[in-house]
Amino acid sequence: MTIRVGIVGATGYTALEVARLLLAHPEAELVAATSRAEEGTSIAEIHPELAGRCEVAIESLDPASLAKKCDVVMCCLPHGASAETCKELVAEGVRVIDFSADFRLSDQVTYEKWYGVEHPWPERIGSTVYGLPEFFAEQIRQADLVANPGCYPTSAILPLAPLIANQLIEATDIIVDSKSGVSGAGRSAKVATLYCEVNESIAAYGVGCHRHQPEMADLVQRIGGQEISLLFTPHLTPMDRGILSTIYVRPRNIHAAEVMACWRKQYADSPFVNAVDHLPATKHVSGTNYVQMSARDAGDRIVLVSAIDNLTKGASGAAIQNMNVMFGLEQTTGL
Structure with missing residues (x-):
């Protein structure tokens, strides 16, 4: 079965790198992408490198709709905003790999000190798996939410x-x-x-x-x-x-x-x-x-x-590696 992948926040470099890597992935496909600013365009219009290879339409973010289309969502939003979206997506039953720093640290106090915002989902601080398969592969395999590491x-x-x-x-x-x-x-x-x-x-x-x-x-x-x-x-x-x-x-x-x-x-x-x-x-x-x-x-x-x-091991490649672990594939698949 092909892994259906969605991207939230499709305009950035990490989203482009995810899309590029998925084009070569034998077991996964990009099926949905969202952006508040670019709704109604295609991902190839935002990232011309993808022209003729990936024409997924950009839509507004609707967690329930996205969860129905996707097996896993790559959330490429800034800290704070990302945690709120991840909470909604997980509640809809879709697995999420979060690119922000919202779930990487062990405690809420340290997060709020360094990031200057109140955490929207503090219950998951310290209990979310850190996405470094070299150390946490077993936990990643079962996770509904993975904190992709910083570069x-x-x-x-x-x-x-x-x-x-x-x-x-x-x-x-x-x-x-x-x-x-x-x-x-x-x-x-x-x-x-x-x-x-x-x-x-x-x-x-x-x-x-x-x-x-x-x-x-x-x-x-x-x-x-x-x-x-x-x-x-x-x-x-x-x-x-x-x-x-x-x-x-x-x-x-x-x-x-x-x-x-x-x-x-x-x-x-x-x-x-x-x-x-x-x-x-x-x-x-x-x-x-x-x-x-x-x-x-x-x-x-x-x-x-x-x-x-x-952009690869420091972000999008790590996310694909984590996705592979989550769905029982060899870590190197598509990479």
């Missing part, structure tokens, strides 16, 4: 969590320095992401206050079993897509070789996570759902380097 957190959680779980590094001294392509800022017009602002430039932003910092710490703590202290600084770089995270940790009497061995053991059955001998670059994973990670000794620290595509 920056994915690039940090995957290298850090096994090291914390195995007590190979100091938990209270972790620095994550990340560089992202401009697509990570979304498709809506903003002065900071105009061509003349980003071209031939690189800039730090959200220093000490980026909302992905608590997500990184929360998930590494959940998986690793101990409290950590983490400093995160993101940077905007003049490229379309990709994230490169350089992570500085203090080892506990180990070297980079032991880090690589830990990763290879942890991710032996994870098809998209590769511990590589070379230093990863964003071009090595562009357009794919793969993660490349490597480690180097550096004085009294070890430097971890990870690369992902922010």
Whole structure:
């Protein structure tokens, strides 16, 4: 049976990436898409890349109608608005993969502190499965709602969590320095992401206050079993897509070789996570759902380097991977 997929919030880059990936998926099909601003058009009119390949009509959001058409809905709305829509969709009996941060964190207080809004569905904070199949596949398989991971957190959680779980590094001294392509800022017009602002430039932003910092710490703590202290600084770089995270940790009497061995053991059955001998670059994973990670000794620290595509493993590819798990398919199907 073909998995019927719907997209809520069809105008953004993540929605385009979902549609693109579904075109190559042998067991799933995009059957519905919604947008408040673009009702009455087709998804190909919003995203010309899909012309001649996908002509799904854009409709207004009606959770009951969408639930009848779909087996799973990808909710690509901003935080706050997304939680309300997810609540309505789940109530209608359709499974949901949420791209926002509304269900990623463990507690309501942390969410409301960092996102500045009252949570519309607090009962699901801390009880929604985090969509990282490398650690939570069994829970994802049964879930009615999955919190798709943030892009920056994915690039940090995957290298850090096994090291914390195995007590190979100091938990209270972790620095994550990340560089992202401009697509990570979304498709809506903003002065900071105009061509003349980003071209031939690189800039730090959200220093000490980026909302992905608590997500990184929360998930590494959940998986690793101990409290950590983490400093995160993101940077905007003049490229379309990709994230490169350089992570500085203090080892506990180990070297980079032991880090690589830990990763290879942890991710032996994870098809998209590769511990590589070379230093990863964003071009090595562009357009794919793969993660490349490597480690180097550096004085009294070890430097971890990870690369992902922010639109694929950092968003839409992860959602397809989660969908595959939810419906009993191989994780790699269509990816």
